[in-house]
Amino acid sequence: MFRFLFLFAEPNLSQDFYRFIWDGELIKNGINPYLFLPNTLIEQPDLAIANAKQLHLGMGDLSARHFSNYPPLNQIIFAISSFLGGGSILGSLIIMRLFIISADLGILYFGKKLIQNIGNSNHLAFWYFLNPLVITELTGNLHFEGVMLFFFVWSLYLISMNKYKLAAPIYALSILLKLVPILFLPLFLKHFGFKKSIVFYSLIGITCIACLLPFYSSEFIDNYSQTVGLWFSNFEFNASVYNLVKKIGVLCFEIKPWELVKSYGSLIPKVVIAIALLLTFLRKNQNLETLLSSILILLSSYYFLSSTVHPWYIIFLLILGVFTNYRFPIVWSASVILSYYAYSNSDFKENLWLITIEYCLVLGYLGHEVFKNHNIISRFRKKFNLN
Template sequence: MPTQLFTYWKLHKIPILLALLSLGFYYTFAYHLERTDFIKLITLCGVLFFLCYKLIQFEKWNFRFLLGVGLLFRLIFLFIEPNLSQDYYRFIWDGELVRNFINPYLEVPNTLIANQDLLISNADILYQGMGELSAKHFSNYPPLNQFIFALATWLGGQSILGSVIAMRSLIIISDIGILYFGRKLLKNLNLSPHLIFWYFLNPLVIIELTGNLHFEGVMLFFFVTSLYLLSIKKWILAAVIYALSIAIKLIPLMFLPLFLKHFGFKKSLQFYAVIMATLLVILIPFISSEFIVNYSQTVGLWFSNFEFNSGLYNLIKEIAVRFDAKPWELIKTYGRIIPFITISIVVLTTFLRKNQNLSVLISSMLYILTTYYLLATIVHPWYIVFMVLLAVFTEYKFPLAWSMVVILSYYAYTQTDFKEHLGLLAIEYIVVYGFLIFELFRHHGQKLLFRKN
């Protein structure tokens, strides 16, 4: 055994050292970083992205090694509360409500906290922790997410950290599932299975999902599992699993029209029917007329009242204010227009691309999601994780560049008024558009040139 270990060390010395160095940086990130320390934040992220690249470069065919280090990077965060996000306080609050048979879509924390009979563990801590903005709105997290929150609070007992550990464990398990089904899907698409490690080892994925407890990973587990099932022609089970993905995060709803061409009209209607039936079953415990009104209004607020890390909108706003436009009116107008543009892009992508092919279907999803986030008024860093996963199955890699520079948006958290730095946002979007235009020309412009010749 010592001889084998020595031989392994000799053959993999540099990757092992890189992995140990990464572990040290992730430990520093988890236990010794305040989100107001912007320089330390971007330095850690920059180094971790470089180390991620080198690890994949050296060991891309060594599945066990990369699986092991990816798990170790995640386990470092297991016993610590998130340091870059306060959303988990609302997750636990909602979970406590559901566990006590209170509908989180019908009651706002501001009202409930005044109730002396409220049976919520750590209610005051959760209420203060979630922040004023969250406390005055109904929950905007879909139903399956609510059940997961409830499960986490039950497993965590009356401990906030216990609930965090439960949620984090589920997110880590989901990432393992993404790795498993992602590799199988890559093989079915005749792509190299090692490409999934661009997701599994991506620092943004590890920090925002495992570290900050965002449930995109659980949604993506169901999503990629559904795509894999489609690749082996099990469309009914794929529809059920796809519905579970929507019931975690609503984003996959945007891709449903693409299946019209993938399946054909009759079969796609059957696919949609299975999805709708599954969603209705999940919705039953929460459904009411008030739920529909409250949830739609809460979700609508994010499109017409708030802004964060927006590219195009910030550019338009800077121009508009020079002509005496009022920002609070501009965002409402912009928020009403963007859904129509997004729907138009979805319709065009549905009927103009050959989505019968699964590879083309996935690239169409990436086109739609890219357009949506480039137009959106809110682009939180963890939103880009979905694009990172889609990119793994396509010829495009610009989402990897975006996952690296989106961390610049955290500058806003260093300011007491959360004021963004337009120069840093400009750098972020110059990089994103630069990579995007380069790849569009490389993959499509060259084809047009060859055709002309």
């Protein structure tokens, strides 16, 4: 019911939907969205795109001067929504929301089954399904993390049923919606063993290539990698470690913030890859629960280190927390609301005190869970014979 309250509403905390519809309209008219800038196309007098001026103005200057960064399956959903929306912005929004609501129902269905296969109570799935952040950011603000998570959870359920060949192309669909699941691929090496992993990775690769082919051209890779690279080196929002590094760098070493974000952004992928390799070879990922906790650790590390952590990013951690013994993502899904303060300012200026409170709550509860889940205090007492 809460999800359907948003059905006819225009998102008011995100303008991304204008770009979604723009890309969908391009595909509907036979134009590859990866090859043309909105700022270039809008100057064409014969541009046959419904509501072109409104969409171009609504998406904002930053989006309009860059190539599309949304993966192919996202683009297909945009095109279907634009086609069924009949050239109406509201009509397209309704179709997109129906995709997202359906995905959430799918997550609830397969999530409960996966939880049962792990051996936990399946009511835990409602920690995701009834979470206000999920309802507001996915259905309300029209982010497609939920559709990506539907395929991700579905593939994990199939893996729990030892149907890894069927799980692989479905896992690939989650990558084709958002690139984040690529991070976790090395972790499956121990879970499947070498031979099965080769099959799993090959099927994922074949599926991704097949879906990329309709959009492929000689300029596609350069344009897409250039746009995706911006997120690592040009933006900062709701960061934890990065804000601390920036504060120290500016005060102690007089580093320019705009120079720091670029060098810091180029370093983070290397650190995250190193963490992924450590988790791959040092943890016993043969067990599905351990594998899921490794994924949670890797993604959490990435978000703690990242210079940009939008509120809807936490939703991925939230679903992973449901499948493990960690509940700090639930705390984060509540405290991340503090980052919304930036939206109240015309220049989107952040309040670092509010961000500090947010991360103190999250890291404090995470520390509590690490001690509790690993019985660190009990082990310490036992080791030193303390009563």
